Amino acid sequence: MPNLKAMKAKEKLVFSIIVLVLVLAPLFLTDFRVNLLGKFIAYAILAMGLDLIWGFTGILSLGHGVFFGLGAYSMAMYLKLEAAHGRLPDFMSWSGLEALPWFWKPFTNSAFALLMAILVPTVLAFFVGFLTFKNRIRGVYFSILSQALSIIFVVLFVGQQAYTGGTNGLTNYKTILGFSLSNSSTKLTLYYISIGLLILTYALCNFLVKRRIGRILVAIRDGENRVRFSGYNPTTYKIFVYCLSAALAGLAGAIYVPQVGIISPAEMGIVPSIEMIIWVAIGGRGTLIGAVIGAIFVNGLKSGISESFPDVWSYFIGFTFIVVVLFMPNGVVGLVKKIVGNLVSRRLKSLS
Amino acid sequence: MQTYILQIFNGISVSSILVLAALGLAITFGLMKVINMAHGEFIMIGAYVTYLMQNLFVAYLDKSLFGLYFILAIPAAFMVSGLIGFVLEGTVIRHLYNRPLDSILATWGVSLVLQQLARTIFGAPNVDVKSPGWLDGGLVISQGLQLPYKRLFIIALVIACIIGMFVLLYKSKTGRRIRAVMQNREMAESMGINTRRVDAYTFAVGSGLAGIAGCALTLLGSIGSTLGTNYIVDTFMVVVLGGVGTLLGTAAGGLLIGTANTTLEFFTNTSLGKVLVFILIIAFLQWRPKGLFNISSRAIDE
Numbered sequence: 001m002p003n004l005k006a007m008k009a010k011e012k013l014v015f016s017i018i019v020l021v022l023v024l025a026p027l028f029l030t031d032f033r034v035n036l037l038g039k040f041i042a043y044a045i046l047a048m049g050l051d052l053i054w055g056f057t058g059i060l061s062l063g064h065g066v067f068f069g070l071g072a073y074s075m076a077m078y079l080k081l082e083a084a085h086g087r088l089p090d091f092m093s094w095s096g097l098e099a100l101p102w103f104w105k106p107f108t109n110s111a112f113a114l115l116m117a118i119l120v121p122t123v124l125a126f127f128v129g130f131l132t133f134k135n136r137i138r139g140v141y142f143s144i145l146s147q148a149l150s151i152i153f154v155v156l157f158v159g160q161q162a163y164t165g166g167t168n169g170l171t172n173y174k175t176i177l178g179f180s181l182s183n184s185s186t187k188l189t190l191y192y193i194s195i196g197l198l199i200l201t202y203a204l205c206n207f208l209v210k211r212r213i214g215r216i217l218v219a220i221r222d223g224e225n226r227v228r229f230s231g232y233n234p235t236t237y238k239i240f241v242y243c244l245s246a247a248l249a250g251l252a253g254a255i256y257v258p259q260v261g262i263i264s265p266a267e268m269g270i271v272p273s274i275e276m277i278i279w280v281a282i283g284g285r286g287t288l289i290g291a292v293i294g295a296i297f298v299n300g301l302k303s304g305i306s307e308s309f310p311d312v313w314s315y316f317i318g319f320t321f322i323v324v325v326l327f328m329p330n331g332v333v334g335l336v337k338k339i340v341g342n343l344v345s346r347r348l349k350s351l352s
Numbered sequence: 353m354q355t356y357i358l359q360i361f362n363g364i365s366v367s368s369i370l371v372l373a374a375l376g377l378a379i380t381f382g383l384m385k386v387i388n389m390a391h392g393e394f395i396m397i398g399a400y401v402t403y404l405m406q407n408l409f410v411a412y413l414d415k416s417l418f419g420l421y422f423i424l425a426i427p428a429a430f431m432v433s434g435l436i437g438f439v440l441e442g443t444v445i446r447h448l449y450n451r452p453l454d455s456i457l458a459t460w461g462v463s464l465v466l467q468q469l470a471r472t473i474f475g476a477p478n479v480d481v482k483s484p485g486w487l488d489g490g491l492v493i494s495q496g497l498q499l500p501y502k503r504l505f506i507i508a509l510v511i512a513c514i515i516g517m518f519v520l521l522y523k524s525k526t527g528r529r530i531r532a533v534m535q536n537r538e539m540a541e542s543m544g545i546n547t548r549r550v551d552a553y554t555f556a557v558g559s560g561l562a563g564i565a566g567c568a569l570t571l572l573g574s575i576g577s578t579l580g581t582n583y584i585v586d587t588f589m590v591v592v593l594g595g596v597g598t599l600l601g602t603a604a605g606g607l608l609i610g611t612a613n614t615t616l617e618f619f620t621n622t623s624l625g626k627v628l629v630f631i632l633i634i635a636f637l638q639w640r641p642k643g644l645f646n647i648s649s650r651a652i653d654e
Contacts, residue, residue: 060453131634135641140387140452144588145634151585152630159623270585274460281457314468321461325454326447 011289015202018292022195031184034191035259036303040296041194042256045201047279047291049248052205053241054277055285056214058221060143061242062273063150064249067121069157069268071250072257073164074120077104078113079173079181079258090172095162104163110177117254118247125246129239138224150270157265169264176258187259194255198292201248205288208244217241218286278317282324284333293332354497359618360611365503367610368510369572372565373583374590374602375517376558382596383534383554386448386455390440390463391587392580394559396470397436398429398566399575403474403481419484422567426509429563437559441552449551463580470577478576487571502571509568513561518599520557530554586613593633595643604644609633 022041026034046068053059080089081104088100106112128149132142157164164170179186208214219227220234227234257263266272283294298317305313328335377391402425409421444462448455487505490498521527532540533550541547569579586609594605612632617625637643 058453060456062456131638135638137637137641140381140385140456141592141637141641143453143456144387144585144592145637147585148589148630148633152627155623155626159621270581274457277457311468311472314464314471318461318464318468321464322444322458325458325461326444329454 011287015289015292018296019195019199023192026188026191031187035187038187038191038194038259039256040299041191041198042252042259043276043279043299044292044295045198045255046249046252046276047283047295048201048205048288049245049252050276051280051285051288051291052208052217053245055280055287055291056209056221057217057238057241059238059242060139060277061146061245062143062270062277063146063148064245064276065268065270065273066150066153067125067246067249068253068256068276069153069263069265070121070124071117071253072263072267073170073253074107074113074117074250075254075257076170076173076263077107078110079176080170081108082176083172083174091165091168091170092162097162101163114254118250121246121250122243125243126239129242133235133238133242147270147273150268150273154265154269157268165264167265169262169266171262173258173261181258181261190255190259194259197251197255201251202288202292209288213237278321280331282320282331284331286330287333290331290333297332354494357493357497359614361499361503363611363614364607365507366614367607368507369565369568370583370586370590370610371603371606372510372513372568373562373587374594374606375513375599376561377587378591378594378596378598378602379530380555380558381452381591382598383530384445384551385450385452386445387452387459387588388445388558389456389459389584390466391559391562392582392584393463393466394433394437394562394580395566395569395583396466396575396577396580397433398563399481399570399579400470400474400566401425401429401432401563402567402570403479403575406481419486422484422487426564426567429567430560433563433566434556434560438552438556440559441555445555446548446551467577467580474577476577478574480574481570483571506568506571509564513564514599514603517561521599526553589633593636593643595646598645601643601645
């Protein structure tokens with residue numbers, strides 16, 4: 001019988017190995033690849049938040065790109081203002097604006113930008129969550145609404161070109177906190193900061209999942225009515241986990257943008273949002289390590305395949321999606337656990 | 353005054369397409385609790401079938417018969433989309449009953465594959481379908497106000513489809529079976545209804561309707577592999593707003609969203625218009641979370 005504690009310890013071991021590999025990566029990978037890894041780590045942070053809300057609580061949010069995008073845009077606004085050195089950012093001048101809009105002004109401060117990157121998605125999630133969960137809008141209806149939310153924001157950001165850079169998004173950053181972004185030591189520092197954030201996020205999510213709140217979230221996924229009849233208010237927990245996952249997504253966006261160098265409404269849309277779900281689905285929902293593995297592995301594969309065969313990628317990801325959802329609902333991690341479990345029970349049988 | 357009439361007409365025209373696209377989706381979801389994210393791709397399939405039909409007529413038949421291709425394209429689109437839907441149901445969808453969240457994901461995978469298939473077969477750029485000659489021009493109401501025949505035809509087509517679905521659902525034996533399975537699957541099975549077969553042909557009919565919607569869309573613009581994704585979210589909004597499983601709900605939802613979209617776009621701009629529609633939908637759902645018309649049951653989760 002697999003021991004729950006042993007499994008958790010094994011997961012921590014796997015995570016530590018992953019972190020070790022990531023820490024040592026700059027030694028044997030080019031700068032470009034390390035930068036890519038930094039992007040994947042940002043995605044892994046996002047995936048953990050998504051796993052909390054989907055894998056553990058059973059709420060399929062198909063619009064998480066919005067929160068990721070809002071966090072990224074907050075950071076990007078700061079970076080853009082840094083690059084403009086006190087003058088008007090380029091896209092504003094060619095859109096006809098004459099002065100910096102009032103809501104851009106505070107973003108000259110990096111701490112404010114970071115705070116907003118986490119706060120704005122959280123507040124939005126709180127509003128959306130409150131309006132939907134309180135009315136017991138669940139399951140598919142919520143997923144559809146989250147998709148609509150994503151489309152709305154894309155349309156909004158594309159339409160208001162003067163304030164948000166339109167379809168081109170915000171790009172052309174030069175420095176962060178005074179350090180040049182094209183300098184490889186800055187990039188390396190950002191990389192290690194992302195690894196640090198990954199470890200912190202994993203620790204936080206693990207902490208939450210082990211306590212009673214984690215059990216209640218799983219209970220909400222498996223039988224919300226029973227949770228309600230047992231005296232807990234599922235709405236509060238759902239809003240909490242939705243806000244937490246949005247905050248993590250915003251944080252991921254904030255660390256994503258200085259490493260990738262661009263954020264545009266395309267990354268907030270429904271297609272990237274569903275891709276985020278694919279990472280968690282393939283890695284293994286309901287296990288935090290699955291989210292990390294899925295995010296890094298699938299994105300690595302995508303970079304690899306898209307570089308050589310862009311058409312193949314659509315077929316590949318489409319089929320993988322179908323196969324994983326139909327036949328491997330617990331993803332790669334679930335598959336590994338099943339295989340290990342089979343091996344262990346076979347060995348036990350041969351002993352007796 | 354004239355702009356108002358034109359606006360109302362545009363609203364009804366947009367609504368009609370949404371209703372046609374949403375009909376199949378609403379019935380499939382009401383019946384099997386499966387959300388088909390590939391529904392947009394069935395619309396795309398119908399459009400491409402129309403394109404192929406046009407090419408066939410141009411290649412093999414006399415020029416004077418060109419106008420007929422569209423009449424044949426409608427049932428062709430219905431049948432091809434219906435067939436592909438039938439196959440999809442048998443292979444993928446039937447593993448997903450009562451797992452609506454997983455059905456979203458799996459059918460999204462299907463839609464990716466179908467889109468890429470369309471790109472491989474027909475090429476990535478959009479293709480144009482030349483509308484038949486007898487649909488050119490419009491109905492002249494007064495000086496300066498002309499209602500295009502194309503849009504009038506689409507509205508007529510949608511009304512015909514709604515009547516057809518009504519007859520199928522409420523006046524035929526098949527329809528009674530479908531409604532029975534929709535209301536209480538286990539009881540219908542106990543009564544001897546072959547739910548597997550009902551699911552299969554309902555899904556096929558729903559996909560076929562999407563095909564007809566695609567055929568209608570060829571009148572309005574060029575078609576490409578991303579045709580489906582443009583309509584899928586709006587179609588879902590219609591289903592969420594109108595309530596699941598009733599014709600009246602879908603029609604009402606489509607009408608509301610279509611007219612709200614065009615009216616709000618008229619008064620503000622396109623992006624703000626969509627945002628306002630979304631806010632209105634969320635506000636409406638506060639009052640009636642299950643949509644306008646829905647099949648109410650006493651089970652706590654339905």
